Amino acid sequence: MKLLYIDDDDDIREIAELSLAIDPEYRIWTAASGREGLDLAAAIRPDVILLDVMMPEMDGPETFAALAQEEDLRAIPVVFVTARTQNHQVAELQSLGAAGVIQKPFDPLSLAEQVRGCLADNFGC
Amino acid sequence: MSNVVHTRALVDLTSRPAIRSLVVAAIAFSAMLIFAASGIWLTREAGRIATIWVANAAIVSILLTQARELRVVILVSALLGNICANTLMGDAVTIALALSLCNLVEIVLVCVALQRLRPNVDFTALADLVPFAIVAGFIAPAVSALLAAIFLYTVKTASFLDVLETWFASDALGQLVFVPLFATLAEKGLTKDGIEPLVRPRALGWLLLNAAVAILIFAQDTMPLLYLGIPAVMLVAFRIGTTGAVIANLTMTVVAIGLTLAGHGPVHLMQGGLSEKMVTLQGFLAICVFVSLSISAYLADRQRLEARLVSTVSELEDANEAKSAFLSTVSHELRTPLTSIRGSLGLVNAGVTGQLPDKSANLIRIAHSNSERLVRLINDILDMEKIASGKMDFDIRPVALREIVQSAIETANNYEVEKKVKILLIDEAAHAVVHADADRLHQAITNLLSNAIKFSPQQGVVRVLLESMGDRAKISISDEGPGIPLAFQKRIFGKFEQADSSSTRQKNGTGLGLSITKSLIEQMSGTIDFVSSEGQGTTFTLSLPSIFKPSNEKIGLPSTGGRAVLACVIDGAIATLLHRQLLEQGYSSDQAPDMGSARLLLESRRYEAVIIDIDILGDQIIEFFDELRSSAQNADIPVTIISASVGKSKDILNGQAVGVIDWLAKPVDPAHLRHSLARLIGAQGPRRPRILHVEDDNDVVQVVAAGLGQDVDMVFAKSLSEARTALLEGDFDLVILDIVLPDGDGLDLLQELGTETKVIVFSAIDGNLTAPVHTILTKTRKSEADLAVCVRSLLAGKDADQRGKGAR
Numbered sequence: 001m002k003l004l005y006i007d008d009d010d011d012i013r014e015i016a017e018l019s020l021a022i023d024p025e026y027r028i029w030t031a032a033s034g035r036e037g038l039d040l041a042a043a044i045r046p047d048v049i050l051l052d053v054m055m056p057e058m059d060g061p062e063t064f065a066a067l068a069q070e071e072d073l074r075a076i077p078v079v080f081v082t083a084r085t086q087n088h089q090v091a092e093l094q095s096l097g098a099a100g101v102i103q104k105p106f107d108p109l110s111l112a113e114q115v116r117g118c119l120a121d122n123f124g125c
Numbered sequence: 126m127s128n129v130v131h132t133r134a135l136v137d138l139t140s141r142p143a144i145r146s147l148v149v150a151a152i153a154f155s156a157m158l159i160f161a162a163s164g165i166w167l168t169r170e171a172g173r174i175a176t177i178w179v180a181n182a183a184i185v186s187i188l189l190t191q192a193r194e195l196r197v198v199i200l201v202s203a204l205l206g207n208i209c210a211n212t213l214m215g216d217a218v219t220i221a222l223a224l225s226l227c228n229l230v231e232i233v234l235v236c237v238a239l240q241r242l243r244p245n246v247d248f249t250a251l252a253d254l255v256p257f258a259i260v261a262g263f264i265a266p267a268v269s270a271l272l273a274a275i276f277l278y279t280v281k282t283a284s285f286l287d288v289l290e291t292w293f294a295s296d297a298l299g300q301l302v303f304v305p306l307f308a309t310l311a312e313k314g315l316t317k318d319g320i321e322p323l324v325r326p327r328a329l330g331w332l333l334l335n336a337a338v339a340i341l342i343f344a345q346d347t348m349p350l351l352y353l354g355i356p357a358v359m360l361v362a363f364r365i366g367t368t369g370a371v372i373a374n375l376t377m378t379v380v381a382i383g384l385t386l387a388g389h390g391p392v393h394l395m396q397g398g399l400s401e402k403m404v405t406l407q408g409f410l411a412i413c414v415f416v417s418l419s420i421s422a423y424l425a426d427r428q429r430l431e432a433r434l435v436s437t438v439s440e441l442e443d444a445n446e447a448k449s450a451f452l453s454t455v456s457h458e459l460r461t462p463l464t465s466i467r468g469s470l471g472l473v474n475a476g477v478t479g480q481l482p483d484k485s486a487n488l489i490r491i492a493h494s495n496s497e498r499l500v501r502l503i504n505d506i507l508d509m510e511k512i513a514s515g516k517m518d519f520d521i522r523p524v525a526l527r528e529i530v531q532s533a534i535e536t537a538n539n540y541e542v543e544k545k546v547k548i549l550l551i552d553e554a555a556h557a558v559v560h561a562d563a564d565r566l567h568q569a570i571t572n573l574l575s576n577a578i579k580f581s582p583q584q585g586v587v588r589v590l591l592e593s594m595g596d597r598a599k600i601s602i603s604d605e606g607p608g609i610p611l612a613f614q615k616r617i618f619g620k621f622e623q624a625d626s627s628s629t630r631q632k633n634g635t636g637l638g639l640s641i642t643k644s645l646i647e648q649m650s651g652t653i654d655f656v657s658s659e660g661q662g663t664t665f666t667l668s669l670p671s672i673f674k675p676s677n678e679k680i681g682l683p684s685t686g687g688r689a690v691l692a693c694v695i696d697g698a699i700a701t702l703l704h705r706q707l708l709e710q711g712y713s714s715d716q717a718p719d720m721g722s723a724r725l726l727l728e729s730r731r732y733e734a735v736i737i738d739i740d741i742l743g744d745q746i747i748e749f750f751d752e753l754r755s756s757a758q759n760a761d762i763p764v765t766i767i768s769a770s771v772g773k774s775k776d777i778l779n780g781q782a783v784g785v786i787d788w789l790a791k792p793v794d795p796a797h798l799r800h801s802l803a804r805l806i807g808a809q810g811p812r813r814p815r816i817l818h819v820e821d822d823n824d825v826v827q828v829v830a831a832g833l834g835q836d837v838d839m840v841f842a843k844s845l846s847e848a849r850t851a852l853l854e855g856d857f858d859l860v861i862l863d864i865v866l867p868d869g870d871g872l873d874l875l876q877e878l879g880t881e882t883k884v885i886v887f888s889a890i891d892g893n894l895t896a897p898v899h900t901i902l903t904k905t906r907k908s909e910a911d912l913a914v915c916v917r918s919l920l921a922g923k924d925a926d927q928r929g930k931g932a933r
Contacts (some may be wrong), residue, residue: 009461015468018477054457081462086453086507087518105464105500108471 002044005030006063007052015108034058038066041073048119053082062097064096079118081106089115135521149195156183157206168291176295177382179303181232186307188236204229211434223276231269231296235261238714247923248305249367254418266296292399294407301414302378306371328365335361335373336892341386342391349391351409354415362417362540366425370417378410407689413437445514452510456503459792467496498795505637509620519562519648523672526598527555534589537574546581547722548574551730554593555713559669569645572601572638573665580606586725598671608824609657618643691726693717693737694767699793703736706799720745727759734805739768746777761881766804812921817857819848821867832913846867857882859919864888881920887912
């Protein structure tokens with residue numbers, strides 16, 4: 001399963017990559033900005049995209065909207081990963097049509113599992 | 126009067142001090158001249174009943190509203206004006222001078238006293254109004270009147286008392302009515318603040334009403350209507366405040382004096398002399414003024430207080446808003462670096478990057494557990510903040526208490542696993558449905574469980590008791606910890622409170638848990654309480670509104686009436702299935718995931734039956750049954766065993782008279798389970814005693830059945846073989862046995878009966894039986910009624926010493 005992680009924080013990208021690698025099913029790509037993420041997504045066609053919310057220039061929801069504009073990319077489930085964890089903030093992200101919202105700081109050992117959970121919920125609906 | 130009203134505007138225009146002084150001097154002079162002349166005319170010419178001396182009040186007002194350096198100019202101009210007025214009205218210059226000086230003394234006294242007491246007199250403040258009333262309404266006019274009376278008495282041999290009375294009354298009234306009027310008008314004057322409240326239709330209405338009442342009182346000559354005047358001015362004071370009150374008073378005064386002078390009004394109805402009438406009118410007007418100004422000042426005070434409160438509240442709201450925003454931002458800013466820290470430590474600690482040397486591993490473990498703690502702390506702080514600012518949403522709806530508690534226990538079972546603390550759930554509120562937010566209640570219970578585990582000793586036990594009391598459900602969580610120190614008990618629900626607040630404290634925690642729990646529970650209309658004594662453990666009790674009814678029609682389940690079954694099963698799915706099926710049959714269930722829990726639960730509560738998975742018993746199976754059967758409480762408790770290989774398990778227990786009611790094969794089939802449960806506990810209500818009557822005489826069978834009544838289950842067997850079949854199908858509490866049967870000796874059955882089954886031999890044979898039975902009754906000697914009594918007493922457990930006695 002191809003997974004794309006988009007986050008402007010270098011350290012968090014590295015840790016997320018290591019955390020997700022615990023699950024051998026995942027092949028992981030990372031991008032440091034929304035723009036880079038969009039290009040990479042178009043190139044590799046991931047099965048799921050993990051998207052940071054607070055990013056300079058193009059933030060998470062903007063990147064999400066841009067993905068939805070692309071015919072080929074709009075079907076890819078997107079899971080937001082955010083440090084803004086208040087109920088209304090999470091609800092806002094969900095209302096955009098995200099497959100799930102994972103809160104930062106995430107548990108590195110169960111991140112892969114959480115992503116699977118989000119996808120299962122999504123397809124279950 | 127209008128001169129003074131415009132004074133300020135005019136003076137403001139004149140910026141040059143010389144011109145300004147000149148203008149003020151002219152105003153003071155002319156005000157004194159006009160008011161004094163008219164005042165003298167009132168007192169001397171128009172009869173003395175209605176007198177009011179406005180002149181002094183006008184000068185006091187000018188002094189109060191103008192700069193201090195103009196005082197001398199104002200006073201000199203006023204003195205000159207007064208002398209002129211007196212001279213014009215026919216006084217000699219010396220007398221005019223002396224009387225003017227008397228007025229001057231009053232003016233100076235009022236001004237000095239007022240400015241000593243309150244530098245800036247405000248007639249809308251009660252604190253200013255009272256000293257004003259004392260000085261201007263009493264002391265100053267009294268001094269002035271005394272001086273004038275002495276002078277006129279000596280020089281003109283006038284009546285001392287008459288002068289004193291008239292002078293005092295007219296001056297005091299003038300001060301009381303006009304100083305507030307002039308000062309208020311000069312202060313607010315033609316400004317927007319001053320006029321706006323007056324020109325509203327309602328305000329005008331109140332003022333007109335007041336004027337109408339004044340005219341009504343003083344234009345008629347038949348009724349003593351003075352009492353109507355006071356409520357009239359009070360109403361205006363209430364509705365329009367100080368400005369309205371001074372105008373209402375002016376209206377009342379002008380109408381009263383004018384019409385009284387014209388010979389109308391209630392004062393003329395009075396008996397008595399001039400002076401009594403004068404005192405009445407002056408007194409009436411003085412009271413109108415004092416009451417209305419007091420009311421308006423009191424109201425103004427309240428309004429100022431309200432305004433201050435409103436602004437304080439809005440400042441606090443702003444500050445709170447800022448605090449929330451700050452906390453939210455800070456917690457977000459903390460989360461981002463914490464993601465890296467927690468992530469790195471979590472990965473290294475889990476060995477993802479390879480094994481570390483022991484010392485390093487320990488340090489990483491410490492760092493990791495503290496980063497986890499930091500995450501919890503941030504979450505707790507945000508929760509706290511959300512609760513405090515009322516931003517936490519509660520989705521209150523009916524939820525099944527047991528499910529939430531069960532799930533909270535599952536969560537808590539992951540805490541401090543190495544401590545091996547057991548959590549036991551004792552459910553005495555099987556159907557309890559509470560009004561709560563499921564997530565928040567889960568959070569609250571998990572918090573309490575985590576606390577209980579934290580303070581439990583190694584391998585301690587945490588008991589969770591669910592109870593139902595009318596419209597409340599109670600959840601009690603007890604630990605075997607050290608208890609809460611008495612000194613700390615009062616602060617226990619405070620924020621950041623921990624009993625051991627030393628820097629070396631042993632217990633990890635944020636100190637916010639209980640505070641959050643309390644807030645959560647209270648937001649759901651619940652209460653939280655605790656009982657604790659040092660060394661005795663602690664019990665926290667939550668009480669929540671519930672919709673439990675003894676027989677819960679809503680969910681269509683029978684009441685459990687406190688009856689419970691102990692379920693010792695490993696498989697969660699079977700546990701859930703059991704719980705549901707037992708509920709349907711009117712039983713609550715407690716679950717024990719291991720032998721230890723099962724033992725503890727059997728000690729702490731009376732159960733109707735036990736269902737146990739043989740895998741839980743393991744090689745302690747014999748020991749367990751020995752224990753069970755030798756305990757007083759559970760000696761005859763029915764047991765169903767669940768096993769993957771029933772045959773093998775039966776072999777293990779072979780020869781052991783353990784009283785197993787039933788065997789269930791794994792995997793458990795729901796239909797079989799239901800069937801087995803029915804056998805274990807009876808289909809409904811408390812278990813009915815099952816009696817096997819082995820008898821070949823149909824008449825005896827019927828008579829015995831009639832004697833025993835409806836509340837026992839009777840099974841009949843006419844022969845040994847029928848009896849054997851019946852015994853294979855189920856266990857019996859009691860067997861009534863005939864000895865002579867068509868196919869053999871009834872006593873042969875005895876070997877096939879479990880030790881738990883009580884036996885009554887009811888036979889025609891009158892022999893000396895030595896069989897191991899409870900009672901032997903001989904048909905010819907004992908009636909069926911005796912048999913029924915005997916059955917009842919055996920079923921009730923009173924089998925002692927019955928054996929054999931009936932035979933003789």
